[in-house]
Amino acid sequence: MTATSSPGAAPVPAGLEATLALLRERADASLAELIEFAGIPSVSAQSAHRPDMERAAAWLAARLECAGMKSVSLWPTAGHPAVYGEWLGALDAPTVLVYGHYDVQPPDPLERWHTPPFTPTVVGERVYGRGVSDDKGPLLLTVQAADALLSATGRLPLNVKFLFEGEEEVGSAHLPALVKGRAAELRADFVISADGGMWSADFPSLTVSGRGLTALEFTVHGPAHDLHSGRHGGSVHNPLHAAAALVAGLHDEHGRVTVPGFYDGVTELPPEQREALTTLPFTDAAYLQQTGAPAIYGEAGYTTLERQWHRPTVEVNGMWGGYTGEGSKTVLPAEAHVKLSCRLVPGQDPERVHRLLRDHLSAETPPGVRIEFVPGNHHARAYALPATHPARVAARRVLRDVYGTEALEVGMGGSIPILETFQSVLGLDSLLFSFAVGDENIHAPDEFFRIPRVSQGQEAWARLWWALGAGG
Amino acid sequence: MTATSSPGAAPVPAGLEATLALLRERADASLAELIEFAGIPSVSAQSAHRPDMERAAAWLAARLECAGMKSVSLWPTAGHPAVYGEWLGALDAPTVLVYGHYDVQPPDPLERWHTPPFTPTVVGERVYGRGVSDDKGPLLLTVQAADALLSATGRLPLNVKFLFEGEEEVGSAHLPALVKGRAAELRADFVISADGGMWSADFPSLTVSGRGLTALEFTVHGPAHDLHSGRHGGSVHNPLHAAAALVAGLHDEHGRVTVPGFYDGVTELPPEQREALTTLPFTDAAYLQQTGAPAIYGEAGYTTLERQWHRPTVEVNGMWGGYTGEGSKTVLPAEAHVKLSCRLVPGQDPERVHRLLRDHLSAETPPGVRIEFVPGNHHARAYALPATHPARVAARRVLRDVYGTEALEVGMGGSIPILETFQSVLGLDSLLFSFAVGDENIHAPDEFFRIPRVSQGQEAWARLWWALGAGG
Numbered sequence: 001m002t003a004t005s006s007p008g009a010a011p012v013p014a015g016l017e018a019t020l021a022l023l024r025e026r027a028d029a030s031l032a033e034l035i036e037f038a039g040i041p042s043v044s045a046q047s048a049h050r051p052d053m054e055r056a057a058a059w060l061a062a063r064l065e066c067a068g069m070k071s072v073s074l075w076p077t078a079g080h081p082a083v084y085g086e087w088l089g090a091l092d093a094p095t096v097l098v099y100g101h102y103d104v105q106p107p108d109p110l111e112r113w114h115t116p117p118f119t120p121t122v123v124g125e126r127v128y129g130r131g132v133s134d135d136k137g138p139l140l141l142t143v144q145a146a147d148a149l150l151s152a153t154g155r156l157p158l159n160v161k162f163l164f165e166g167e168e169e170v171g172s173a174h175l176p177a178l179v180k181g182r183a184a185e186l187r188a189d190f191v192i193s194a195d196g197g198m199w200s201a202d203f204p205s206l207t208v209s210g211r212g213l214t215a216l217e218f219t220v221h222g223p224a225h226d227l228h229s230g231r232h233g234g235s236v237h238n239p240l241h242a243a244a245a246l247v248a249g250l251h252d253e254h255g256r257v258t259v260p261g262f263y264d265g266v267t268e269l270p271p272e273q274r275e276a277l278t279t280l281p282f283t284d285a286a287y288l289q290q291t292g293a294p295a296i297y298g299e300a301g302y303t304t305l306e307r308q309w310h311r312p313t314v315e316v317n318g319m320w321g322g323y324t325g326e327g328s329k330t331v332l333p334a335e336a337h338v339k340l341s342c343r344l345v346p347g348q349d350p351e352r353v354h355r356l357l358r359d360h361l362s363a364e365t366p367p368g369v370r371i372e373f374v375p376g377n378h379h380a381r382a383y384a385l386p387a388t389h390p391a392r393v394a395a396r397r398v399l400r401d402v403y404g405t406e407a408l409e410v411g412m413g414g415s416i417p418i419l420e421t422f423q424s425v426l427g428l429d430s431l432l433f434s435f436a437v438g439d440e441n442i443h444a445p446d447e448f449f450r451i452p453r454v455s456q457g458q459e460a461w462a463r464l465w466w467a468l469g470a471g472g
Numbered sequence: 473m474t475a476t477s478s479p480g481a482a483p484v485p486a487g488l489e490a491t492l493a494l495l496r497e498r499a500d501a502s503l504a505e506l507i508e509f510a511g512i513p514s515v516s517a518q519s520a521h522r523p524d525m526e527r528a529a530a531w532l533a534a535r536l537e538c539a540g541m542k543s544v545s546l547w548p549t550a551g552h553p554a555v556y557g558e559w560l561g562a563l564d565a566p567t568v569l570v571y572g573h574y575d576v577q578p579p580d581p582l583e584r585w586h587t588p589p590f591t592p593t594v595v596g597e598r599v600y601g602r603g604v605s606d607d608k609g610p611l612l613l614t615v616q617a618a619d620a621l622l623s624a625t626g627r628l629p630l631n632v633k634f635l636f637e638g639e640e641e642v643g644s645a646h647l648p649a650l651v652k653g654r655a656a657e658l659r660a661d662f663v664i665s666a667d668g669g670m671w672s673a674d675f676p677s678l679t680v681s682g683r684g685l686t687a688l689e690f691t692v693h694g695p696a697h698d699l700h701s702g703r704h705g706g707s708v709h710n711p712l713h714a715a716a717a718l719v720a721g722l723h724d725e726h727g728r729v730t731v732p733g734f735y736d737g738v739t740e741l742p743p744e745q746r747e748a749l750t751t752l753p754f755t756d757a758a759y760l761q762q763t764g765a766p767a768i769y770g771e772a773g774y775t776t777l778e779r780q781w782h783r784p785t786v787e788v789n790g791m792w793g794g795y796t797g798e799g800s801k802t803v804l805p806a807e808a809h810v811k812l813s814c815r816l817v818p819g820q821d822p823e824r825v826h827r828l829l830r831d832h833l834s835a836e837t838p839p840g841v842r843i844e845f846v847p848g849n850h851h852a853r854a855y856a857l858p859a860t861h862p863a864r865v866a867a868r869r870v871l872r873d874v875y876g877t878e879a880l881e882v883g884m885g886g887s888i889p890i891l892e893t894f895q896s897v898l899g900l901d902s903l904l905f906s907f908a909v910g911d912e913n914i915h916a917p918d919e920f921f922r923i924p925r926v927s928q929g930q931e932a933w934a935r936l937w938w939a940l941g942a943g944g
Contacts, residue, residue: 046799047798105801106795106799108801112697170800197703215802217800222765223765224763224765225913225917225918226581226915227915228885228886228914228916229787229815229915230815230884230887231780231884231885231886231910233780233813233815233885234771234779234784234885235759235769235770235779235780235885236765240790240791241720241787243716243791244715244719245716245720247712247713247717248713248716248717248719255706287707291695291699291704292697293694293696293708293841294693294839294840294841295709295839297707297708297838297839298706298707298708299706304707307707308703308705308707311706313705315706315710316710317701317795317800317801317802317804317805318793318795318796318801318805319712319716319792319793319794319796320796321790321791321792322788322789322790322791322811323578323789323811324790324791324809325517325578326517326519328642328789328848328850329577329578329641329789329915330813330915331789331790331916332787332789337796339795339796339800341701341705341800343701343702343705366769367766367767367769368768369765370766378800412702412703413702413704413705413707414700414802443698443699443700443803444697444699444700445697445698446697
């Protein structure tokens with residue numbers, strides 16, 4: 001689908017037309033660059049990958065330089081560096097801060113990938129590899145769009161500041177401090193995020209809300225060392241039993257979170273918004289087919305989309321203890337471990353929920369074991385973009401031009417912690433304008449990105465900047 | 473403590489005296505042999521250790537040959553081989569079948585060992601290493617005692633058949649078939665087991681009952697692949713939540729197992745036996761200090777020793793799912809895994825309990841996930857030795873002679889599956905006559921064996937055989 005073929009699209013100005021033609025010429029090169037970029041295993045969670053993180057940051061900085069960006073720098077943080085670059089030559093036009101992240105999730109479980117996670121592999125109209133969808137593909141195409149605009153027209157239609165962080169997958173812990181320290185350099189009119197993901201492969205969509213996040217890890221300690229479960233079983237509290245009871249006790253039989261105060265401040269969705277959700281092209285049957293889950297599940301009284309987008313959750317992301325190898329080992333383990341995270345909605349303060357959860361788990365821990373919380377700080381508020389925001393309005397028009405159909409406005413179950421930082425530190429709203437799709441196995445084996453989305457995304461970003469610049 | 477120093481001991485016959493003297497001469501050599509034997513990582517649960525299992529079996533067979541045993545052979549099974557050797561020259565005396573096992577538990581968690589598990593290391597009066605206590609030390613000293621008797625007197629006081637298996641730590645799955653197939657070759661008057669373990673380092677004891685065992689492993693399946701817990705959390709049942717609820721639901725708030733029918737056939741201990749337990753040198757305070765557990769725990773209405781020896785249990789030995797690495801990963805995992813085992817008491821049929829457990833877990837599995845049981849067959853009945861059995865009577869006398877104090881009669885929380893096989897296939901009772909102690913970190917890091925127990929055990933076995941031969 002190209003600019004000229006979309007029915008009902010506005011006439012395309014010559015500069016934009018030349019840009020889009022250049023992007024079409026460069027299609028193969030664009031994909032080759034993504035394959036090179038995603039080949040760098042920039043796993044922010046694992047310290048062994050620190051050199052790869054540095055390599056990915058350097059690669060990205062070089063690409064920004066090559067695109068004609070100025071002041072390209074690595075901005076150090078207490079963790080992984082952010083990559084910055086800008087073009088500020090459009091004096092009367094607005095300034096947008098473009099956000100993305102070059103770090104990726106760990107590839108575990110490795111054995112479930114069908115292609116090597118860090119050797120991006122093209123299969124038909126998809127490229128498979130860790131990070132291609134979240135967020136290297138969507139990030140890279142913004143740089144490629146800027147490059148083409150500059151090459152074809154000698155300028156950008158508005159001022160752009162690129163800020164690509166390296167810690168999104170571990171909670172963006174150091175970015176708030178960085179943004180605070182660099183507030184003057186990051187001044188802009190609003191943020192456009194390349195991270196986010198479209199809701200469906202079949203319909204263009206804009207994500208206008210996202211859930212917040214708080215994460216927690218704890219260890220349940222029992223005996224001082226592993227014991228023989230025959231000799232001691234029944235007379236020492238098994239940390240795995242205690243951990244299982246703590247986890248099981250987080251929800252009641254209706255799927256509601258039992259942590260006292262958890263739902264404080266959470267409001268019910270207005271009836272018209274609930275109604276609007278029912279008009280989206282979504283069925284539970286298709287969802288079950290997509291996920292492979294045996295049955296629909298969730299908090300009683302809500303639909304699947306309400307549960308995903310507008311209800312808070314507590315979810316265990318990892319749990320382990322005792323013998324997990326081949327065969328059996330009759331051990332009563334010294335400890336059990338649980339990693340969990342909450343998704344939050346407007347009205348919930350992440351730090352308060354974190355505290356409520358800790359208090360609840362501590363109070364529920366029986367005397368035969370003790371609980372220890374792993375230090376960590378992984379918070380994000382829920383987010384919502386005002387309906388009348390100019391970027392939201394322009395983005396709907398651009399998506400209609402590119403796809404020839406009206407964009408759906410949807411919520412997002414996931415979180416982009418940085419959006420809260422942009423709001424609270426810089427006072428900026430954020431538009432999510434990503435060309436990833438939610439079914440692309442992000443955070444899972446066989447992550448992929450749809451290759452046509454590279455061109456569509458480049459075109460959409462060029463058009464969006466053009467539209468916002470013309471209107472500036 | 474030697475034979476001649478024990479107060480009230482019977483006069484020692486010359487042949488036995490010569491044997492004990494020879495064992496004292498060989499004390500250093502005996503320890504060196506144990507260090508060599510325990511240096512072979514014969515982990516039966518892990519297929520990578522198959523060559524080590526073969527090496528350990530060959531080592532043991534050679535040691536039996538060297539001790540003067542006849543018909544030494546490796547007896548193949550569908551799993552690891554058993555090692556057999558015999559001396560049948562005492563025509564009018566009884567025949568004892570001596571049981572032990574040369575396989576060991578996996579050494580995990582490796583990082584918690586203070587010395588390398590398969591480089592046995594002497595520290596003061598202890599030797600540290602995987603298997604030194606369970607069961608290589610207690611096993612080896614029986615062969616060393618036979619060797620000394622034959623060397624010193626030219627004969628054994630009774631007929632001995634040694635049967636050492638290689639699958640005790642994985643449930644002795646193939647030994648029942650082997651014993652059935654070799655029933656004629658294994659004919660004996662009773663069994664003496666070198667596996668079992670004394671109850672306390674401070675008092676000699678005889679273990680006269682043991683709990684049975686049944687083990688079960690299951691996987692809870694949810695979505696077809698790992699999902700992003702932000703996007704999908706709250707609308708797909710998390711297999712870790714379901715597994716935790718299944719585990720938590722196995723016990724009620726009084727620590728009783730909830731599986732319907734689990735306690736069928738279980739009888740309460742007679743009041744005089746409960747009373748006898750209270751006279752043993754045991755306190756909860758000392759037990760907490762020994763285990764490092766924060767508080768006493770267990771089924772309401774029973775003491776700690778009752779819970780350990782005479783009450784059945786369900787215990788989770790391992791549980792895992794989701795992301796277990798460094799940092800966080802917001803994943804909703806496709807599956808969760810649980811390994812568990814039950815300890816059983818007289819009146820419980822292991823296969824029936826296994827079935828009850830499966831039925832209960834299946835029935836409790838909610839519709840949003842499905843449960844799959846890992847095939848496996850790891851069963852043992854509970855065991856008890858009659859109070860008037862001649863081996864029990866002789867063993868008490870021998871322990872008094874060696875230690876100068878009356879032996880305690882105690883129960884055992886653990887299981888020796890093979891005892892049930894000897895009972896049901898060969899019709900034989902078994903005496904547990906081990907010189908390991910229950911606090912020696914078996915199945916855990918830093919397993920150790922008390923070096924003086926090597927000599928004490930050798931002396932006790934020589935005396936026991938002498939006593940049983942003289943009485944035969």
